[in-house]
Amino acid sequence: xxxxxxxxxxxxxxxxxxxxxxxxxxxxxxxxxxxxxxxxxxxxxxxxxxxxxxxxxxxxxxxxxxxxxxxxxxxxxxxxxxxxxxxxxxxxxxxxxxxxxxxxxxxxxxxxxxxxxxxxxxxxxxxxxxxxxxxxxxxxxxxxxxxxxxxxxxxxxxxxxxxxxxxxxxxxxxxxxxxxxxxxxxxxxxxxxxxxxxxxxxxxxxxxxxxx
Numbered sequence: 208x209x210x211x212x213x214x215x216x217x218x219x220x221x222x223x224x225x226x227x228x229x230x231x232x233x234x235x236x237x238x239x240x241x242x243x244x245x246x247x248x249x250x251x252x253x254x255x256x257x258x259x260x261x262x263x264x265x266x267x268x269x270x271x272x273x274x275x276x277x278x279x280x281x282x283x284x285x286x287x288x289x290x291x292x293x294x295x296x297x298x299x300x301x302x303x304x305x306x307x308x309x310x311x312x313x314x315x316x317x318x319x320x321x322x323x324x325x326x327x328x329x330x331x332x333x334x335x336x337x338x339x340x341x342x343x344x345x346x347x348x349x350x351x352x353x354x355x356x357x358x359x360x361x362x363x364x365x366x367x368x369x370x371x372x373x374x375x376x377x378x379x380x381x382x383x384x385x386x387x388x389x390x391x392x393x394x395x396x397x398x399x400x401x402x403x404x405x406x407x408x409x410x411x412x413x414x415x416x417x418x419x
Contacts, residue, residue: 212247212248215241305349312355313405313408314403
């Protein structure tokens, strides 16, 4: 019953035409609309509030909340980690995504993006003898590439990276020689981005990800 009501209420929100900041009807009105008790409606509202989609505002009631990207990222990341996906499945998605967004990266990258990537590379070089820190910076490097797209939805897929960079998947890549290979590969990627060479960038991305 409750799951059905949640789905009905979800469809109502999608079809209502309401947007960020708009109040939804009062609980008693919603209860009559859905032919359920006020307590049932209250539970459903609390459910969507916990998802960060609704919030209570003093003197206005419950309103549509502006998207909380951090909360959405946490939720998406949690679902991915609990979903039982295989490493190879996620790796395929990563390859598809990073090559597919290459045109956006090359066309939209800014001097500020390049500056952040350069700083990341400097930190990578300094961390060549620190496998834990280098792995963090490696994952961060690819998240920075996604951010170059300037697309909030695509940024959700950066939640794959911390999972793919878990130690259990990276054991054979934790030697210093592999870190050096990774660092130099990253340097080449940034170099071709400076030259806006899309074909070479896509080729290097594939060469970089495939051995992982």
